Amino acid sequence: MILATIETIPEREIVAILGIVTGNVVQSKHIGRDIMASLKGIVGGELKGYTEMFNEARAQAMARLEAEASALGADAVIGVRFTTSAIMDGSCELLAFGTAVKLR
Template sequence: MIITTTETVPNKEVEEVLGVVTGNIVQSKHIGRDVMAGLKTIVGGEIRGYTEMLTESRNIAIERITAAAQEKGADAVVGMRFTTSSVMERSAEIMVFGTAVKLKDKE
C-alpha cells in the first residue's frame, strides 16, 4: 500500500477515486507518567513518555487507514494528513485521513 502526502504517486496514474479513508486513536498515559511529565515541565526538555505515546498513536492510526483503504480495494492513499485534538483531560486523539485510490501504470 502506497501512502503519500502528495496528491499523486510518481509514475502512476489514478484510475479511480474510491473515497475518503480515516484511521484514528484516542490514547492517554497513566497517572504516573503525568506526574513525571509535570515535573519535567519545571526543568524543561523533552517529555519522552508523551513522545513515545504520540509515535505509537500515529503508527496505529496509519495501520487503521491502511486497513480502511484495503477494504475499499485501494492501491494507495493520496493527500494523507494528520490532525490531533484533545478529547478530555490527559488524552489526545490522532486522526489520519486521505483519499483511497486505484492506480494504473503510466504507459
C-alpha cells in the same frame, strides 16, 4: 500499499478515487507519564514518555487507515494528513485521513 502526503504518485496514473479513508486513536494520559512530565516541566526538555505515546498512537492510526483503504481495494492513499483534538480533560484524539485510490 503506497501512503503519501502528496496528491499524486509519480509515474503512476490514478484510475479511480475510492473515497476518504480514516484511522483514529483516542489516547488518555498515564499517571506515570504525567508525574515524569511534571518533573521535566520544571527543568525543561523533551517529554519522552509523551513522545513515545504519540508515536504509538500515530502508528496505530496509520495502520487503521491502511486497513480501511485495503478493504476498499485501494493501491494507495494520497493526501495523507494528521490532526489532533482534545476529547475531554486528559485525553486526545489523533486522526489520520486521506483519499484511497486505484492506480495503473
